[in-house]
Amino acid sequence: xxxxxxxxxxxxxxxxxxxxxxxxxxxxxxxxxxxxxxxxxxxxxxxxxxxxxxxxxxxxxxxxxxxxxxxxxxxxxxxxxxxxxxxxxxxxxxxxxxx
Numbered sequence: 187x188x189x190x191x192x193x194x195x196x197x198x199x200x201x202x203x204x205x206x207x208x209x210x211x212x213x214x215x216x217x218x219x220x221x222x223x224x225x226x227x228x229x230x231x232x233x234x235x236x237x238x239x240x241x242x243x244x245x246x247x248x249x250x251x252x253x254x255x256x257x258x259x260x261x262x263x264x265x266x267x268x269x270x271x272x273x274x275x276x277x278x279x280x281x282x283x284x285x
Contacts, residue, residue, distance in 0.1 A: 200230035 192198040207227045210220040229235050 200227060203227040203230045 203226045207223040210223045214220060
């Protein structure tokens, strides 16, 4: 990728980041000063931060969906029992046996 040629010819998607990194690395006496440029270039190549963020978003979405499903089941159970049954005036089991 550092050569600057993409898979289909032309400039690769990360060539601009590579140029920034190589320019910084050539001009500095302390290579650790170019850590930000190196991180940008590696992120462009491997998308590690993007993938980690996508996994975190997906995990949060699943957690909320499970919570909403659990709350929905609670609400559905309350609605299925009904208000009168909740008061204790009519028992569902007795009504079925008396018929």
